[in-house]
Amino acid sequence: MNAPRCLFGSSSLGEISILAGGCDSRGNILISTELYNLEAGTWKSLLSMNKPHKKCSGVFMDAVFYVIGGIGGAKSEWLTCEEEYDPEIRTWTQIQCMYHNEYKNDTHATYGEPLLVAVISSMRIIPICIRRHVLDFQSIFSFPDHIPPHKSTTLI
Numbered sequence: 727m728n729a730p731r732c733l734f735g736s737s738s739l740g741e742i743s744i745l746a747g748g749c750d751s752r753g754n755i756l757i758s759t760e761l762y763n764l765e766a767g768t769w770k771s772l773l774s775m776n777k778p779h780k781k782c783s784g785v786f787m788d789a790v791f792y793v794i795g796g797i798g799g800a801k802s803e804w805l806t807c808e809e810e811y812d813p814e815i816r817t818w819t820q821i822q823c824m825y826h827n828e829y830k831n832d833t834h835a836t837y838g839e840p841l842l843v844a845v846i847s848s849m850r851i852i853p854i855c856i857r858r859h860v861l862d863f864q865s866i867f868s869f870p871d872h873i874p875p876h877k878s879t880t881l882i
Contacts, residue, residue, distance in 0.1 A: 729756070730751060735796065739791075757776075777809070789814070791811040793810075808821050
């Protein structure tokens with residue numbers, strides 16, 4: 727790792743892993759990102775995100791890396807945005823207002839826990855705030871009202 731950090735968002739896809747944001751040893755919230763290549767055993771600094779994030783979630787979906795929520799800004803506020811990094815074109819895009827204001831009052835936000843995220847067939851499920859984000863529309867629908875039926879899907 728080029729810059730030691732904790733409380734970062736991360737995810738892996740094949741032989742690469744991306745780490746984003748987090749805090750340095752002095753508690754500063756980071757905007758930097760790094761890529762680890764397992765086959766080469768090397769770390770590479772990537773383009774910085776648009777905003778600093780700590781206690782955020784990271785996930786790959788459709789070969790794009792997403793940093794979701796977390797804490798950031800001058801006042802260390804709970805972030806309702808996410809950022810996406812496309813490794814093909816090497817750019818970050820910020821997506822504003824991905825979560826509704828009532829989520830800010832959620833117990834998990836109060837304690838600063840990262841969002842739990844799962845990806846199922848290019849559909850991101852965020853069970854903590856019971857929302858899902860569909861890339862085609864870049865909008866949020868209530869869960870489970872719009873989950874497409876699937877024979878082998880079992881919700882517990």
